[in-house]
Amino acid sequence: MFEPVRRRIRQWWLSRLPLTDSWTLDQRNVYIVPTTGGLVFSLTLLLMLLASINYQLNLGYVLTFLLAGSGLVSMHLTHGNLRGLTLHLRPIPPVFAGDPALLDIVITNPGAERHGVALRFHDREAHGSSFAWCDVPALGQTTARVTIVPPRRGWHGMPTIVAETGFPFGLFRAWTLWRPAAQVLAYPRPEQPAPPLPAAAAVAGEQAAARRTQGSEFEGVRAWRRGDSMRDVLWKKVARSGEMVSRDTAGAGGRELSLEWHEARVPGRGNDTEPRLARLAAWVLAADGQGLAYRLALPGRELPVGHGDAHRRAALEALALHA
Amino acid sequence: MAPLQALRHLPRDARDTLFQLVVIGWTVLPHVSHLPVWCGGLAFLILAWRARLALGNAPLPRRWVVAAVLTLAMSLTLWSEGTLLGRDAGVTMLVVLMALKTLELRARRDAMVVFFLGFFLVLTHFLYSQSLLVAVSMVFSVWGLLTALVLAHMPVGRPPLQRAGAVAAKAALYGAPVMVVLFLLFPRMGPLWGMPQDSAGRTGLSGTLRMGGVAEVANDETVALRVRFQGRVPGQDELYFRGPVLSNFDGREWTRLIPSFPPNLRPRSEIQLIGAPIEYEMTLEPSRLPLLPLLEMTPDRADAAPDIEGWTLTLRPDAQWQVDRPVTERLRVRAKAWPQHRHGPRKDILGLRDFVTLPAGYNPRAMAWAAALRARPEYANANARTLATALLEQIRGGGYTYTLEPGAYGRDAIDEFWFDRKLGFCEHFAASFVVLMRAMDVPARIVTGYQGADAQPVDGYHIVRQSNAHAWVEYWQEGEGWIRSDPTAAVAPERINAGRSLPPARGFVAGALGNVNPALAAEMRQFWEAANNRWNQWVLNYSRGQQFSLLKDLGVQTPGWQDLAYALIGLLCTVSLAGAAWALWDRHRQDPWVRLQRRIAERLGELGVAVQPHDPPRTRAERVRGRLGDRGQALARELDALDQLRYARPARRVPDRGWWRRFSTAAAALDD
Numbered sequence: 001m002f003e004p005v006r007r008r009i010r011q012w013w014l015s016r017l018p019l020t021d022s023w024t025l026d027q028r029n030v031y032i033v034p035t036t037g038g039l040v041f042s043l044t045l046l047l048m049l050l051a052s053i054n055y056q057l058n059l060g061y062v063l064t065f066l067l068a069g070s071g072l073v074s075m076h077l078t079h080g081n082l083r084g085l086t087l088h089l090r091p092i093p094p095v096f097a098g099d100p101a102l103l104d105i106v107i108t109n110p111g112a113e114r115h116g117v118a119l120r121f122h123d124r125e126a127h128g129s130s131f132a133w134c135d136v137p138a139l140g141q142t143t144a145r146v147t148i149v150p151p152r153r154g155w156h157g158m159p160t161i162v163a164e165t166g167f168p169f170g171l172f173r174a175w176t177l178w179r180p181a182a183q184v185l186a187y188p189r190p191e192q193p194a195p196p197l198p199a200a201a202a203v204a205g206e207q208a209a210a211r212r213t214q215g216s217e218f219e220g221v222r223a224w225r226r227g228d229s230m231r232d233v234l235w236k237k238v239a240r241s242g243e244m245v246s247r248d249t250a251g252a253g254g255r256e257l258s259l260e261w262h263e264a265r266v267p268g269r270g271n272d273t274e275p276r277l278a279r280l281a282a283w284v285l286a287a288d289g290q291g292l293a294y295r296l297a298l299p300g301r302e303l304p305v306g307h308g309d310a311h312r313r314a315a316l317e318a319l320a321l322h323a
Numbered sequence: 324m325a326p327l328q329a330l331r332h333l334p335r336d337a338r339d340t341l342f343q344l345v346v347i348g349w350t351v352l353p354h355v356s357h358l359p360v361w362c363g364g365l366a367f368l369i370l371a372w373r374a375r376l377a378l379g380n381a382p383l384p385r386r387w388v389v390a391a392v393l394t395l396a397m398s399l400t401l402w403s404e405g406t407l408l409g410r411d412a413g414v415t416m417l418v419v420l421m422a423l424k425t426l427e428l429r430a431r432r433d434a435m436v437v438f439f440l441g442f443f444l445v446l447t448h449f450l451y452s453q454s455l456l457v458a459v460s461m462v463f464s465v466w467g468l469l470t471a472l473v474l475a476h477m478p479v480g481r482p483p484l485q486r487a488g489a490v491a492a493k494a495a496l497y498g499a500p501v502m503v504v505l506f507l508l509f510p511r512m513g514p515l516w517g518m519p520q521d522s523a524g525r526t527g528l529s530g531t532l533r534m535g536g537v538a539e540v541a542n543d544e545t546v547a548l549r550v551r552f553q554g555r556v557p558g559q560d561e562l563y564f565r566g567p568v569l570s571n572f573d574g575r576e577w578t579r580l581i582p583s584f585p586p587n588l589r590p591r592s593e594i595q596l597i598g599a600p601i602e603y604e605m606t607l608e609p610s611r612l613p614l615l616p617l618l619e620m621t622p623d624r625a626d627a628a629p630d631i632e633g634w635t636l637t638l639r640p641d642a643q644w645q646v647d648r649p650v651t652e653r654l655r656v657r658a659k660a661w662p663q664h665r666h667g668p669r670k671d672i673l674g675l676r677d678f679v680t681l682p683a684g685y686n687p688r689a690m691a692w693a694a695a696l697r698a699r700p701e702y703a704n705a706n707a708r709t710l711a712t713a714l715l716e717q718i719r720g721g722g723y724t725y726t727l728e729p730g731a732y733g734r735d736a737i738d739e740f741w742f743d744r745k746l747g748f749c750e751h752f753a754a755s756f757v758v759l760m761r762a763m764d765v766p767a768r769i770v771t772g773y774q775g776a777d778a779q780p781v782d783g784y785h786i787v788r789q790s791n792a793h794a795w796v797e798y799w800q801e802g803e804g805w806i807r808s809d810p811t812a813a814v815a816p817e818r819i820n821a822g823r824s825l826p827p828a829r830g831f832v833a834g835a836l837g838n839v840n841p842a843l844a845a846e847m848r849q850f851w852e853a854a855n856n857r858w859n860q861w862v863l864n865y866s867r868g869q870q871f872s873l874l875k876d877l878g879v880q881t882p883g884w885q886d887l888a889y890a891l892i893g894l895l896c897t898v899s900l901a902g903a904a905w906a907l908w909d910r911h912r913q914d915p916w917v918r919l920q921r922r923i924a925e926r927l928g929e930l931g932v933a934v935q936p937h938d939p940p941r942t943r944a945e946r947v948r949g950r951l952g953d954r955g956q957a958l959a960r961e962l963d964a965l966d967q968l969r970y971a972r973p974a975r976r977v978p979d980r981g982w983w984r985r986f987s988t989a990a991a992a993l994d995d
Contacts, residue, residue: 027906037435044439048446054514056609056651058863059449059458063465065505067442069498070469077494084914110914115477135479168473168490170435 014122014160019181023087025163030082030176032075038171041071074169081165082174084111085136089158094185094316096281100147101184103158107144109136116167119144122160122177150186153277153320157183187316188274190282191266197286198263221245229309231289247291257294259283259315277319284319288312298322333378335481339474340377342484343437344370344425346467350444351418353460357451359403362415365396369422389426393419414447434475441468455858466491504894510887511867514651530567530612532577532750532771532794546608547773547791548616549784549856553602556785557618559775561601561662563795563807564616564787566772568641574682574734577754577769580641582677589674590667592642593804594622597663606784606864607654615644616772618660619807627659632868641768642666642805653864667797667804675799678766686737686758693762707765707800711808714759718752718813721745725815752810753794766799770807779845781852915977916969922983923962926990930958940966951993958989 023029034042045068052060090104105119114136121127132144150156164175224233224244232246259280266275280296287294288307296303296315301322303315333341348370355363369392376383396419397407404412421440427433445461445468469491470484477487548564569577582589603618610616615636621627623638630636631654635647668675681690696702702710722745729746732739737758740751747755753769760767774793776785797805874882874890924934927943932950934943944962947955965982968975 027909037432040435040439044442048443050515051446053512055450056514057446057449057453058865059453059461060446061506061509062458062502062862063442063446063449063461065502065509066465066495066498068505069501070494071498072501073494073497076497077490110916115482116479133478135477135482167476168494169469170472170476 014177014179017160017177017179019179021089021181023176023178023180025082025085025087025176027083030079030174032079032172032174035166035170035173038071041067041169041171045071071169071171075172077168078165078172078174081114081167082117082163082176085109085114085117085163087161087163087178089180089182092182092184094187094313094320095150097150097153097186097189099189100149101186103146103148103161105132105144105146105161106141107134107136107163108141109138111138113138114165114167117144117163117165119146119161119163121146121148122162127159148184150184153186153188155183155185155321185317185320187320188277188281190285191275191278192282194282194286195279197257197283197292198259221247229288229291232291257287257292259287259294259296261298273322277322281316281319284312284315334380337377337380338481338484339471340425340428341374342467342474343428343471344374344377346464346471347421347425347437347441349460349467350441350464351421353448353457354414354418354444354451358411358415358418359399361399361403362396362418365392365399366418366422370425373425383428384426389423393423396423410450414450417444417447434472438468438472453863455855458858458862466495469495504891506865507870507873508887508891508894510884511870513648530579530614532569532754532769533575545789546786546855547610547789548608548787549606550618550776550787551604551780551784553604555599555601557601557662559778560812562773562775562785562787563619563770563793564773565619565643565770566616567612567614568639568643568768568770568797570641570678570768572680572682572754572758574685575736580677580768582674584674584677588672589640589677590672591640592623592638592666593668594620594642595665595804596620596622596661597665598661600627600659600661602659603657605656605658606859607650607656609651609653611649611651613646613649615646615650615654615656617644617656617658619662620664620666621658621660622664629656629658631656652866653859655864655868665804667799669802669804671801675766678768678799679761679764681758681761686735688735688738689741689755689758690762692741693759696759697763707760707798708806710760710763710765711756711798711806714756715808715810715813718756718810723747723752723814725811749811750794752814753796756796756808756810757798760796760798768797768805770795770797774809779849781849782856784856786852919977919983923986926987930955930990930993940969954993958986958993961986961989 017029045064048060048064048067051057052064086108088106088108090106092101092103095101107117117134117136119132119134120130127148130146130148132146134142134144136142146161148156148159158180161178161180162175163178164173166173221234221237222245224246234245234247237245261276261280264276264279264283265271266279269275280298284294284296288309288311291307293305293307294315295305296318298318301318303311303318306314330338330341348367351363351366351370375381396416400407400412400415400419404415406412407416417440421437421444424433424437424440428437442465445464448457448461451457466488470488473487473490474482474484567579570580571578601618605617607615615629617629620642621629621644628636628638629644631646634654637645639645696713697710702713705713724746725748726746727748729740729744729748729751732744732751736751737755740747741755741759750769757767757769771792771794773787773791774795775791776787780786793811795807795809795811797807800806870887871882874886877890879886920936923940923943924936924938927934927947930947930951932943932946932955934946938946940962944959944966947959947962951958961982965978965986968978968982
């Protein structure tokens with residue numbers, strides 16, 4: 001009955017929080033309440049106080065009040081365990097929809113050592129129960145990793161992240177709500193099993209087919225460069241020489257493959273957009289894996305012929321953001 | 324060494340569990356002496372079992388195993404305690420539950436339950452003893468429990484025990500001021516409801532007497548009361564502290580008088596004082612009996628009678644002081660006593676017949692012996708005093724022996740003692756004396772209480788222990804009233820004159836020390852007693868009276884309950900406001916490092932060197948060199964030094980004050 005009201009309040013509360021990639025915890029954004037354990041603890045203290053009164057135990061009073069004092073101090077320690085920390089979210093590399101994206105959260109500690117800080121998503125039902133515990137050394141940094149699985153292609157905002165702690169006694173729970181501004185890009189999930197590449201493209205189809213049957217031609221060796229596909233690395237040579245070297249497929253640009261929107265129709269799925277994008281994504285991956293040059297033609301957008309990592313990323317991004 | 328090494332390399336879970344088990348074992352340990360043997364045995368067996376499971380990384384037993392052990396423990400409790408309620412049964416169950424719960428440590432919630440049970444278990448120790456030793460041992464328990472609690476909330480890696488221990492100690496130390504304030508100001512009140520009567524195990528005096536009952540306390544060295552005298556210190560043979568007067572005998576047990584006559588025929592105290600009084604101050608340990616064992620004879624006279632705020636004190640007709648409820652806290656009393664006195668009716672009144680009744684069918688030989696004595700010509704017209712002397716003669720010359728271990732007596736205990744075994748301690752002598760006097764038609768009764776005190780006072784206090792518990796007699800002599808007689812003195816005068824019960828066999832260590840260096844042993848004992856006395860005066864004795872005098876010292880004219888509450892609330896508000904002020908200040912506080920970097924950036928800006936806020940000092944040094952060249956060399960060196968300070972090991976959070984001065988000097992040299 002109260003669920004809608006609660007959700008409304010929660011929504012309102014969250015919307016007050018700024019979107020930021022760097023979140024410094026202070027008095028204003030660290031909240032603290034007693035846990036169930038804390039309530040049971042106070043009940044225990046009450047019982048102990050009653051026993052002390054009834055049996056007139058002065059040492060009982062001492063014990064009860066000592067524990068009460070320690071509990072009170074633990075509230076400050078729990079709050080202090082979060083206060084002062086800065087959470088920072090590193091840029092998140094794109095992933096395929098349905099694959100987990102790794103969120104690197106750097107926690108910077110300007111003060112004394114912190115223990116038992118947990119990071120998780122605020123809405124566990126919607127964003128998964130990924131959970132990371134970490135200690136933060138004094139005057140140092142630590143990285144905590146949580147994962148999120150984007151269900152669909154496109155840009156995804158980060159869900160609200162909770163940093164919480166119960167240290168030292170677990171009688172209180174201090175937490176903060178953080179809404180990172182960063183977004184993660186999800187590429188369309190490629191079709192499984194991978195469909196064969198279009199058999200005969202309008203341009204240079206023969207060559208492409210021939211190339212596929214011959215396997216990759218060995219045209220030379222060059223030093224490994226950033227962006228080279230793992231398949232192009234000559235692992236045997238690497239093992240022998242200890243240096244990263246790649247196959248030099250300089251001529252790949254000459255033969256081109258055209259990945260066309262209208263050819264990517266999946267039989268039985270009519271004119272649906274998503275299956276087509278899935279197939280195109282699978283084609284992009286296959287072409288890239290074989291080191292082919294390809295062009296991508298989408299309604300209203302066309303990518304010229306190209307190859308390599310940057311081209312693949314651009315192609316996948318175009319697919320991800322296809323309206 | 325090898326086991327220690329192995330311990331150091333235990334997996335974290337096993338190490339934490341073992342640590343917890345050790346703490347629980349330590350907390351349970353002091354209970355072993357007063358709980359049934361099976362309970363201690365079972366508890367340690369379970370703890371050992373759990374330790375084995377932890378070491379072997381074996382799965383925990385199933386629920387039904389735990390339930391079975393619990394059922395067994397409950398039936399054993401029922402069997403050994405006769406109930407599941409009450410103090411001893413409760414503590415027994417608590418110990419077993421605590422041990423069993425360790426077999427269920429699955430989730431964090433279970434761990435929390437163990438801790439809370441543990442804290443409660445610590446409290447139960449104070450039901451039995453609140454001595455300094457127990458307090459110190461429980462400090463370790465609480466620290467251990469808190470450390471284990473901290474460990475449970477350090478989920479990452481394998482945190483060292485010392486680290487968790489330090490955090491626990493920090494919380495407890497920071498919490499100590501709260502404890503002190505609450506302890507001083509929390510209003511003390513009486514028990515909220517009646518407590519189950521489980522006092523018997525605590526006191527030397529029980530209000531009844533059964534053959535053998537006093538033997539147990541004769542070995543109990545705990546302190547019953549402390550007494551300090553103003554002026555003359557009375558001799559040991561004058562130190563009779565009057566406890567319950569027992570006049571009713573059913574053949575087995577002596578109890579207080581159940582009068583069979585209307586009040587106007589009953590004997591009254593009728594005290595007549597002779598000579599000079601002794602002024603004394605007494606601190607009584609809680610006895611859980613509704614009476615005060617005051618020095619004989621403390622009369623009900625305005626200038627001499629004791630007075631305790633909040634208590635109603637009355638002098639019973641048998642000259643014993645009673646209070647309106649069981650004494651459950653330490654009481655301090657000032658009063659005057661007259662060692663020389665007379666009391667009781669001087670003329671024979673009907674009510675005295677209560678003191679010659681004997682149960683029919685018990686001790687036939689003693690009855691016959693008394694009748695024969697009475698029938699002897701020299702005693703035909705003897706008064707009570709002469710008959711008492713004749714009995715004491717018989718005790719002195721009849722081959723009786725004083726011993727603390729006379730063995731068990733049967734149904735006709737007096738016959739057995741008087742004619743056959745002739746072994747006993749004060750209560751055997753006193754009971755036989757009274758029975759024989761009554762058999763000769765002389766009113767007589769047993770008085771229980773304490774006799775004597777430690778020979779050497781500690782801090783001016785004479786200590787009376789439970790082992791000073793004693794039983795003596797009073798017989799009635801026409802024209803004089805009740806006359807005290809101590810038949811035990813007839814056979815063991817040193818018991819009375821030395822003021823100590825004949826010492827029981829000492830423990831091995833105490834015995835060895837006493838043999839090697841008696842002076843040192845005595846000194847250590849005295850030191851210990853003094854420390855204990857302070858502990859009692861300052862901590863255990865702190866009650867409402869002391870609270871009010873504290874408030875008086877703070878300037879409250881007529882302190883009351885409400886003033887304590889006001890003081891507490893006022894203090895609470897002050898502390899909260901101070902906390903809020905600190906929070907406000909803390910909000911605007913900047914990390915000293917960040918502030919320093921800002922100041923450096925501003926200063927460099929004045930010199931025309933533009934730096935980014937996030938530039939580390941070494942980058943800034945490069946900028947300075949780049950912009951100012953050789954002129955800036957000194958300034959750049961300072962920045963490099965700062966970089967070293969911050970990022971070398973061990974890292975410093977803020978440089979010393981000298982650094983900023985040197986930096987400013989170097990910067991000022993470039994200002995022109």
